[in-house]
Amino acid sequence: MSGIPKDVEIQKQLTELHLEHWVNNVVFHPKWWLLIILLILLWIIWWKTAMRAGLRGICLYAGLMSITALGINEYGEELTLWEYPIDVIPIFPPLSSINLILMILVYSIIYQYFRTGRRFMAASATASAVISFILEPVLSTIGFYHLLRWEYYFSFLLYIIASTVVWHITNKIINIERSVKKV
Incomplete structure (x- = not known):
């Protein structure tokens, strides 16, 4: 026996298969x-x-938002809720998943233009609807994103929650920084 735990050996084999598929296809x-x-x-x-x-x-x-989205994507892929058939890089696919990048960039633009809570929430809900019910189905149709055990409306709710939590954390950090500068 090699001393490598069985689950690690299986993960190694999966990684090798994934790399082979990426290189060949x-x-x-x-x-x-x-x-x-x-x-x-x-x-x-x-x-x-x-x-x-x-x-x-x-x-x-x-x-x-990147940290949050990477966590969500890793969780979703690990639990086989969805997959990304096309990866720019083979080792850490969520970095190049189109809906992850889209989510980060769209919500950060919303953050800069809609600073107050109500306006941010309205813009966030609108963006969540567009991403979940329009862009994700398009990405799925063209083969960049496959839902396995997930529904678009789950994404809608998850995006609203994630963007709002990150909005609160960001504002809290900025307010702490401002209060320290005043002292």
Whole structure:
């Protein structure tokens, strides 16, 4: 016996299979190139629309939303609730999942333009509806995202909750920073 626990050995085999599939079926496929182009375009749009004056808060919100979204995506993939058939990179696929990047960028733009609670909640609910009920089905249709044991309305609720919790945490951190500067 090699001393490697059985679950670790199974994970190693799954990783090898995933890498083999990625090399043979994903990398350089037209959908792979399309995903790269979409990701680059989303980041360019975000950079062009991000207000420079509030960049610290926007980046804090985007960073916290990234951590939250990565956790959600890892949880969803681990429990086989959904999958991403096309990965830009094979080892840590959630980094290049289109709906994850879309979620981070859209909500950080909402954060910068809708600072008050009510306005943010309304914009967040609208964005959650558009992402969940329009963009995710489109991404699913073109093969970037597959629901396995998940429904679009689950995403809708999850996006509203995640964006709102991150909004509260970000504002709390910014308020703490402001109160320290006043002293």
